[in-house]
Amino acid sequence: MxxxxxxxxxxxxxxxxxxxxxxxxxxxxxxxxxxxxxxxxxxxxxxxxxxxxxxxxxxxxxxxxxxxxxxxxxxxxxxxxxxxxxxxxxxxxxxxxxxxxxxxxxxxxxxxxxxxxxxxxxxxxxxxxxxxxxxxxxxxxxxxxxxxxxxxxxxxxxxxxxxxxxxxxxxxxxxxxxxxxxxxxxxxxxxxxxxxxxxxxxxxxxxxxxxxxxxxxxxADDLRGRAVTVVGNAKAVDEFVAGREELHRESLGPVASSTVLGTIDDADARLLEQLRLTTSTVSLQELIVRFTQHADQTGALR
Incomplete structure (x- = not known):
């Protein structure tokens, strides 16, 4: 509209x-x-x-x-x-x-x-x-x-x-x-x-x-597709996140959850499957919260 x-x-x-x-x-x-x-x-x-x-x-x-x-x-x-x-x-x-x-x-x-x-x-x-x-x-x-x-x-x-x-x-x-x-x-x-x-x-x-x-x-539609949350073994999450911009991370024992900028392409999907990681969508509210926190830490959004 x-x-x-x-x-x-x-x-x-x-x-x-x-x-x-x-x-x-x-x-x-x-x-x-x-x-x-x-x-x-x-x-x-x-x-x-x-x-x-x-x-x-x-x-x-x-x-x-x-x-x-x-x-x-x-x-x-x-x-x-x-x-x-x-x-x-x-x-x-x-x-x-x-x-x-x-x-x-x-x-x-x-x-x-x-x-x-x-x-x-x-x-x-x-x-x-x-x-x-x-x-x-x-x-x-x-x-x-x-x-x-x-x-x-x-x-x-x-x-x-x-x-x-x-x-x-x-x-x-x-x-x-x-x-x-x-x-x-x-x-x-x-x-x-x-x-x-x-x-x-x-x-x-x-x-x-x-x-x-x-x-x-x-x-708003572009923003919704700008990030994804990856969940699984912390070492596997580290491997997937390497080289990507991380907005937020949470850890509980050996399990980690990382919200990263970017979309998932075919190569990413194969890597996620290989590493046995799962993904979840990020709500608009969470995206805005994470982007704001990220701006506080870096001074700018990329």
């Missing part, structure tokens, strides 16, 4: 940096997110994900570098800002605001707002419309943001941990509705999440930020 033919990327950054005194929140980040793509933005707490999204949506300033939305700088640009929706954890509302007020305001701001879709989501999330937002549970507050993010149908929607407090059923409703509506109304969606395995089947592109630096920017 990714539209790679689009001349101008939906979101771009070049040399994007943000410093708070001596603290580096973002360190010269470069990337392009194609239009009509679901992109996963991952990283540990404090890695710089929220700072990045805040700059892209003109809610924060970059210390240096540039960011563009459909080729335009977003800051003080009403046209660019009207094309984006930023759903963030802990969104603040006036003390007397109720969900019905939040949705009415969203309808005025977002030109593609779908009121019927919003009502459907309100019913599915069982959201009380007349309760003050400050009295809502954490899950109900998250549902307000999720509904706005989906029903806005903005050309670019950023979800920053949008489902904290949602139970498993509500999170699945979110994933199902997002994917179905994206299929009917393609747009660019950036999902920042720690629940990588839960959204692995949704995302088409992966960005990973670690300690302010972009350590991974890759098509």
């Amino acid at each position: 990714t539209d790679t033919s689009t001349a101008v990327a939906a979101v771009s950054a070049r040399g994007l940096s943000k410093h708070y005194g001596d603290t580096v929140a973002l360190d010269s980040v470069d990337f392009d997110i194609p239009a009509n793509t679901i992109c996963g933005l991952f990283g540990r707490n404090g890695a710089g994900k929220t700072t990045l999204m805040s700059i892209l949506t003109a809610q924060n300033f970059a210390s240096s570098g540039q960011a563009w939305v459909f080729g335009e700088e977003p800051y003080e640009n009403p046209r660019a800002l009207s094309r984006m929706c930023f759903v963030r954890e802990g969104q603040r509302y006036p003390d007397d605001a109720r969900p019905v007020h939040a949705f009415a305001a969203a309808e005025l701001f977002f030109p593609n707002w779908d009121a019927e879709f919003a009502q459907q989501l309100i019913a599915e999330f069982r959201l009380p419309l007349k309760t003050r937002i400050k009295k809502l549970s954490r899950g109900q507050l998250s549902a307000v943001g999720v509904i706005i993010g989906l029903a806005s149908r903005a050309e670019i929607t950023f979800f920053d941990e949008p489902y904290l407090g949602l139970d498993a059923v509500s999170r699945q409703i979110f994933y199902d509705r997002l994917l179905a509506d994206y299929a009917e109304h393609p747009r660019t969606i950036v999902l920042s999440s720690h629940l990588i395995d839960e959204i692995a089947d949704l995302i088409e592109r992966v960005l990973v930020v670690d300690d302010g630096a972009l350590v991974l920017d890759e098509d």
Whole structure:
């Protein structure tokens, strides 16, 4: 569903940096997110994900570098800002605001707002419309943001941990509705999440930020094929791994498990059989964790 033919990327950054005194929140980040793509933005707490999204949506300033939305700088640009929706954890509302007020305001701001879709989501999330937002549970507050993010149908929607407090059923409703509506109304969606395995089947592109630096920017399908885990006798594992780049290793007595970069070709398959080693696929979550750890150790990903 990714539209790679689009001349101008939906979101771009070049040399994007943000410093708070001596603290580096973002360190010269470069990337392009194609239009009509679901992109996963991952990283540990404090890695710089929220700072990045805040700059892209003109809610924060970059210390240096540039960011563009459909080729335009977003800051003080009403046209660019009207094309984006930023759903963030802990969104603040006036003390007397109720969900019905939040949705009415969203309808005025977002030109593609779908009121019927919003009502459907309100019913599915069982959201009380007349309760003050400050009295809502954490899950109900998250549902307000999720509904706005989906029903806005903005050309670019950023979800920053949008489902904290949602139970498993509500999170699945979110994933199902997002994917179905994206299929009917393609747009660019950036999902920042720690629940990588839960959204692995949704995302088409992966960005990973670690300690302010972009350590991974890759098509999700390509990333899934970049590593394999080999398990068996430790000496046999050593023989197979020799000359390959190892992301992670675990040992238990004479048995070792090694996750290495690369795919398995016919010659590798014959060697694995000869060494009596088995292989297993690496989940997207494990890949991202291992790549991040590897970046910490080597300073770069190859």
